[in-house]
Amino acid sequence: MANGAAAVAEKTFYEEGTSSRKGILGWLLSTDHKRIGLLYLGAVGSFFIVGVILGILMRLELIAPGKTIMEPQTYNAVFTLHGVIMIFLFIIPGIPAVFGNFFLPLQLGAKDVAFPRLNLLSWYIYIIGAILVLISLVLPGGPLDTGWTFYIPYSVRTGANVSLAIFAAFVLGFSSILTGLNFITTVHRMRAPGMGFFKMPLFVWATYATAWIQVIATPIIGITILLVILERVFGVGIFDPALGGDPILYQHLFWIYSHPAVYIMILPAMGVVSEIIPTFARRTIFGYKAIAISSLAIAFVGYLVWAHHMFVSGLSDTSAMIFSLLTFIVALPSGVKIFNWVATMYKGSIDPKPPFIWVMVFIFLFSIGGLTGLVLGSLATDVHLHDTYFVVAHFHYVMFGGTGTIFFAALFYWYPKMFGKMYSIKWANIAAALFFVAFNALYFPKFIMGYMGMPRRYYDYLPEFADLQLISTIGSWLMGITMIIIFWNLIHALLKGPKSKENPWGGVTLEWHTSSPPPLENFHVIPTVTHEPYDFSQLKEMKNYESD
Amino acid sequence: MSQTDHAHAAESHGHIHRDDIGSKMGMWLFLFTELLLFGGMFLIYAVYRYQYPDQFHIAGMELDTGIGTLNTIILLTSSLTVALSIAALQRKNKFLSVVLLLITIVLAFSFMINKYFEWGVKFEHGLYPGSETLLGKPNGEILFFGLYFIMTGLHGLHVVIGIIFLSIILAMIIKDKITFDNYVKLENSGLYWHLVDLIWIFLFPLFYLIQ
Numbered sequence: 001m002a003n004g005a006a007a008v009a010e011k012t013f014y015e016e017g018t019s020s021r022k023g024i025l026g027w028l029l030s031t032d033h034k035r036i037g038l039l040y041l042g043a044v045g046s047f048f049i050v051g052v053i054l055g056i057l058m059r060l061e062l063i064a065p066g067k068t069i070m071e072p073q074t075y076n077a078v079f080t081l082h083g084v085i086m087i088f089l090f091i092i093p094g095i096p097a098v099f100g101n102f103f104l105p106l107q108l109g110a111k112d113v114a115f116p117r118l119n120l121l122s123w124y125i126y127i128i129g130a131i132l133v134l135i136s137l138v139l140p141g142g143p144l145d146t147g148w149t150f151y152i153p154y155s156v157r158t159g160a161n162v163s164l165a166i167f168a169a170f171v172l173g174f175s176s177i178l179t180g181l182n183f184i185t186t187v188h189r190m191r192a193p194g195m196g197f198f199k200m201p202l203f204v205w206a207t208y209a210t211a212w213i214q215v216i217a218t219p220i221i222g223i224t225i226l227l228v229i230l231e232r233v234f235g236v237g238i239f240d241p242a243l244g245g246d247p248i249l250y251q252h253l254f255w256i257y258s259h260p261a262v263y264i265m266i267l268p269a270m271g272v273v274s275e276i277i278p279t280f281a282r283r284t285i286f287g288y289k290a291i292a293i294s295s296l297a298i299a300f301v302g303y304l305v306w307a308h309h310m311f312v313s314g315l316s317d318t319s320a321m322i323f324s325l326l327t328f329i330v331a332l333p334s335g336v337k338i339f340n341w342v343a344t345m346y347k348g349s350i351d352p353k354p355p356f357i358w359v360m361v362f363i364f365l366f367s368i369g370g371l372t373g374l375v376l377g378s379l380a381t382d383v384h385l386h387d388t389y390f391v392v393a394h395f396h397y398v399m400f401g402g403t404g405t406i407f408f409a410a411l412f413y414w415y416p417k418m419f420g421k422m423y424s425i426k427w428a429n430i431a432a433a434l435f436f437v438a439f440n441a442l443y444f445p446k447f448i449m450g451y452m453g454m455p456r457r458y459y460d461y462l463p464e465f466a467d468l469q470l471i472s473t474i475g476s477w478l479m480g481i482t483m484i485i486i487f488w489n490l491i492h493a494l495l496k497g498p499k500s501k502e503n504p505w506g507g508v509t510l511e512w513h514t515s516s517p518p519p520l521e522n523f524h525v526i527p528t529v530t531h532e533p534y535d536f537s538q539l540k541e542m543k544n545y546e547s548d
Numbered sequence: 549m550s551q552t553d554h555a556h557a558a559e560s561h562g563h564i565h566r567d568d569i570g571s572k573m574g575m576w577l578f579l580f581t582e583l584l585l586f587g588g589m590f591l592i593y594a595v596y597r598y599q600y601p602d603q604f605h606i607a608g609m610e611l612d613t614g615i616g617t618l619n620t621i622i623l624l625t626s627s628l629t630v631a632l633s634i635a636a637l638q639r640k641n642k643f644l645s646v647v648l649l650l651i652t653i654v655l656a657f658s659f660m661i662n663k664y665f666e667w668g669v670k671f672e673h674g675l676y677p678g679s680e681t682l683l684g685k686p687n688g689e690i691l692f693f694g695l696y697f698i699m700t701g702l703h704g705l706h707v708v709i710g711i712i713f714l715s716i717i718l719a720m721i722i723k724d725k726i727t728f729d730n731y732v733k734l735e736n737s738g739l740y741w742h743l744v745d746l747i748w749i750f751l752f753p754l755f756y757l758i759q
């Protein structure tokens with residue numbers, strides 16, 4: 001589609017769809033990966049807001065000992081729903097399905113993903129899964145109250161709507177598998193001419209490693225969920241000691257998926273960081289290959305550590321020690337990344353725009369989350385800290401402080417590309433600062449409380465925790481305000497914001513070589529790749545960048 | 549390329565890009581996930597067989613090796629016919645391809661009919677999850693039958709899905725949507741069918757032969 005295409009250069013993917021349909025149907029039936037990415041953004045963002053509201057409600061309940069606003073059983077349902085929404089509806093699909101969909105083909109120099117219709121189908125499957133979760137809330141029997149881990153035997157005995165709710169998780173897993181296999185095939189088959197594997201941007205590498213985990217790990221949770229449902233309906237006995245089964249087997253199967261799943265959550269975020277840091281330090285990434293390979297290493301070793309969630313479930317000492325050792329080994333490739341990022345900034349000419357500031361927040365919070373992970377990975381300390389608030393603090397630091405923060409960093413980084421508008425830089429910076437304060441107020445006290453012995457998933461607590469619980473609740477209000485600022489800033493920019501420059505940050509990966517927002521088929525002429533991905537000498541040749 | 553051509557290309561966007569190798573790659577990845585799905589079950593089977601070797605032995609005697617063998621032969625034959633159907637289409641023999649695919653579907657149906665009778669007999673003897681007869685037996689036997697129903701049931705579900713897929717493909721061949729120069733969909737459903745066959749090849753000895 002060579003030269004003549006310039007005639008239609010002005011049309012963006014908003015103005016021209018994959019079918020002749022207009023309006024809402026033009027979106028709901030679109031196979032354009034950019035529109036699908038935005039559909040995901042809408043859905044994922046809405047569920048995130050619901051999850052945040054539930055979190056704030058829980059914190060409100062915990063503001064003082066005793067009952068404040070809800071019954072104990074409601075609290076059980078709320079933390080379960082909060083966990084299920086945040087894990088299955090926000091953080092697992094979050095970066096891969098939103099930004100992966102939008103930017104994987106752009107960064108590869110492709111027109112779309114390998115299977116565009118399958119891609120749309122995955123979005124619908126995601127929505128069906130989400131609707132099933134919602135239906136399970138209102139059906140008689142009552143909302144799920146098992147915690148997001150659905151542990152046996154409680155999940156077989158409780159009267160709540162377990163079957164439907166976990167079937168929803170099964171359906172969501174299916175969507176995740178389809179997205180994964182789509183991305184793997186895209187990376188193998190759709191790279192622009194000249195783009196070898198080691199010329200791919202690091203976000204592509206990270207998404208690629210993630211896609212493999214999605215494909216390999218998700219079927220295990222699928223079969224596990226089916227077994228729990230069969231167990232509830234027919235009483236087969238596989239997990240029931242009375243019939244010869246073993247409840248611990250459930251924990252193994254669950255974590256064989258769910259531990260690799262935490263790398264589904266974090267790897268794409270690490271990929272985004274590897275994009276943002278070079279762009280704002282104006283330096284090529286330090287240790288490109290090390291970062292690329294460490295993604296695969298994390299994906300691989302991440303499979304072999306699942307039993308560190310089960311140190312107190314009656315593992316043999318030998319296996320506990322082996323799993324503890326393996327857990328420490330995962331810290332190595334993660335450390336490789338952190339050091340390479342920091343080394344990239346060394347002697348760079350740093351331009352602290354909002355995406356970069358959000359990344360700094362990430363590095364700080366994620367390091368705390370990662371290091372406290374090691375505390376939990378050592379056997380002796382884990383026996384003390386298992387199932388306490390320490391764990392709650394740890395996973396909020398890695399998931400929210402890690403992936404959640406980067407979700408915002410990615411939004412601020414790619415917003416001008418996706419929407420062609422610019423948000424208020426000032427308010428984005430204020431939000432980052434406020435986020436940092438709110439986050440630590442909300443979760444740091446939980447480390448201390450956990451260390452003092454406050455168990456997780458409790459509706460009530462002893463008076464000695466009252467002060468720390470109060471600080472944490474105040475933190476949750478600040479967090480709520482931060483979220484309002486972020487969303488208001490972005491939505492305001494969408495409606496009334498100024499038009500953004502084509503390449504406001506001076507990025508050089510392929511997505512910045514096309515117009516903002518991109519046209520339907522991404523590039524007027526499919527680019528030929530000659531440079532390394534983070535070679536900033538290209539900026540001089542790039543017409544769309546004017547330095548300021 | 550003129551403006552109208554471009555509009556046309558945009559119209560069929562998502563169809564213009566044809567990549568048979570890519571499609572097959574996607575299919576292989578999907579089959580891989582299926583293997584892992586069953587892999588979980590094989591793992592559980594191994595764990596419990598190791599734990600209750602004697603009771604698994606006794607329970608295994610209840611299964612009818614004859615009907616199992618018959619079904620194995622049926623599935624293997626159907627795998628052959630689907631492969632031949634692809635070969636026929638490649639050689640532009642649409643009629644033969646359709647006939648062979650039809651035979652595959654008929655064989656798949658007869659597999660399910662056999663399964664129906666086999667399960668029916670078990671139910672008659674009161675051998676199903678949660679039944680009194682079964683609960684009166686030792687734990688190993690309960691688990692054996694639990695696994696038997698789950699694994700052959702899950703496999704049977706795959707056979708049914710296979711029947712649906714193959715029927716759709718059949719209709720597409722008849723309507724010339726799948727032709728001798730564009731048959732990757734037929735090939736992919738053939739791959740799926742071989743997988744269904746392959747899984748059975750493992751289920752058969754584990755349940756019917758090693759007693």
Ligand code: HEM
Nearest residue numbers: 055056058079083086091147148399400456457458476479
């Ligand atoms: C304003 C934001 C948030 C607040 C106020 C909040 C608060 C809470 C609270 C109070 C709990 C229950 C602790 C307990 O009683 O054991 C909890 C649990 C949890 N949170 Fe959050 N959270 C927030 C954001 C997030 C995010 C962004 C994620 C994930 C990315 C997340 C994932 C989880 C998970 C997985 C659980 C465990 C649920 C369970 O025990 O089954 N949260 N959160």
